[in-house]
Amino acid sequence: MKRRINIQLIGIALIAILSTMVLMTSIFYEVFQKQVKEDLRLETQVLCSTGIFDEDHMDKLNLAVSELRITWISQDGTVLYDNDADIGSMDNHATRPEVEEAFSDGEGETVRRSDTMNANTFYYAVRLEDGSVLRVAREAGSFWSIFESSFPLIAVIILVMTVISIILAHFLTKKLIAPIEQMAGNMDDFSGTPVYKELVPFLTTIRMQHENILEAAKVRQDFTANVSHELKTPLTAISGYAELIENKMVEGEQLEHFAKEIRHNAERLLSLINDIINLSELDRTEDQIQFENLDLCEVVENCSDTLRMNAQQKNLEFSFEGEPCMIRANRDLINELVTNLGENAIRYNRENGSVDIRVFSENGRPVLLVSDTGIGIPKEHQDRIFERFYRVDKSRSKQTGGTGLGLAIVKHIVAIHDASLTLESEEGKGTTIRVEF
Template sequence: METGSGEIERQSDTMGLKDYYYALRLNDGRILRIAQEVDAVWVVFASGLPLCLGLILLISFVCVLASRILTRQLMKPIEDVAGKLNDDFVDSPYPELYPFISKIRKQHEEVLAAAKMRQDFSANVSHELKTPLTAISGYAQLLGSDDTPAEKRKHFADEIDKNANRLLALIEDIIKLSELDSDDNDEQFETVDLYELAAEELDSLSMAASQRNIDITLSGASTSVRCRPDLIRELIDNLVQNSIRYGNDGGHVTVSVLEEYGYKKLIVEDDGIGIPADDLDRVFERFYRVDKSRSKASGGTGLGLAIVKHIVEIHDAKIQIESELGVGTKVTVMM
């Protein structure tokens, strides 16, 4: 008070309060004193906490409720679109979703196509396996019968052998397709001479060609290509076997290896029976046969060209087929 004024504060630990005192000496000598009790900071915070928590809960509830309502409103058109994927035309509820809906629709169509392909494949496999098995069973019963003439037993045994070989060939092709579907091919690529591969494979097929009096020739030059040698051998074998199988006795098969316009080309050309124009788009389908009776009689499984197409796709290559009925067929693989 020596300066004419003074202040002091006192803390009440029991009440949790502070007392602020202020004194002022007036001109007439009297002293004016003021005192005020003030809550501690944590007391003020504690008293306002329930209100803050209540506001937070209320705001959170409103936000959750609003988000659920808005989400339902946004998702309902999309759910409607999902239920119309099989329709010929699906309109997008939002312009931004056009690319998304187009992609989903494409994937949906691919899934349906794959499912149908598996279903058709299973049905075809069952049929193709049943045919030779039925023949083997029938001829085996005749062969075991005491009433079967001796001169026919040799014929029945040959038929059993022929159908058993057909069954084995079919199973091998099915296994090959399964391996191609599930195999990891990237790590097995290597650089090889395509001409040498073709020469080796044609040498192994010379006996089959000579039985039909078909002349096989190889033309071209050494051409390096990065590929899976085992699959390329399979490809060459299937294409040349087809040319021999559907060629005319005394015909010709020409295999050419060359490099042209940046492509390494393998061409297999024959002067056989040819393929009708209406069948060209389907010859690479599994179990599709242009001439069913001739294919079965010659031992074809209906999977050869399907395997060829799969091998071509693994190598990111292209395949073209040209054919004229009664003139011949030309298959070109470009890598």
């Protein structure tokens, strides 16, 4: 980046230098031309004021002026006098542009270029009182000849200015990049304000990303610790019961109880592993999930058959009602969403309670509503209930077979589908979870 900025600054400086030199040379040449023309006018006026250009002095004309060519032309275009050529061999000048203009307007001027001589000849003609025309000419270098003659000096100036530009470009680049390098070297220090206000949005984004990375690292660290703890508990129980059985320290009804506890903890272990795998899959394949148009009501109705049986085993009333609602979603994930919400409503319910699931459309948006008459969630826990492994009552969760990951999976699935998730709950009265697509 530093090298590119340096090169660009030098390039801009070189373009500016060359453009300025060409432009100044052009302006100088324009001024030079005007000065030559003005000098010719003055010199012509001086010659006219001498009064020597008349028939009485024709034989005595002998002007020795090396830088000027003086030509006297009669009314019919015949050359009467020329200080630089034999008038006998000269053709008629009546059609020369400057002479023709002088005959008609009183004065005329023109510039003729000689490619072979790489020079311009400036002509100025004025009509005299007797009707004849006096023309004065001066040869001057062309634009390119002047440029060529001054090129060594121009080259030296360009070289000096280029060296200065390189030094300044290097200095400016260092000064421009210094605040960015300083900021890059102190990414953890968010107390300072950027030197350039244009960097504020960039720094804000970096800070947010940095905070998100730290938060994600903390979540991952907590998740790893929680997973280790959650897996350790059933494994310890299984190992303990198995050791007692192996050492023949239990028998009869107690043996049957221990076997039942081993099976219970093994099932809990499998549930934990399945939920961890589901979360890992969601994290890894979020961009590869296939969506399709499906009827939310149909998906929920298919899940309701299994949920109804689970509810009946716990003496709970289960009801489902819905209307067709089309959504763009992944069928497997929606099945997982409905199943987790339904099982949570059943798991944390009361004896002879109820679970109600509804699917309807509100303001053109499909809505899934899962309500129960269970134990409810205290207000101080409601903001964290969707965190991984977060439990309001840890002992009850383990007794009912909860892994602490069901609502975390629900939250992840809702986010993948750009839906919204709201929770209303009152301790001792029940919970309602609303998913709006």
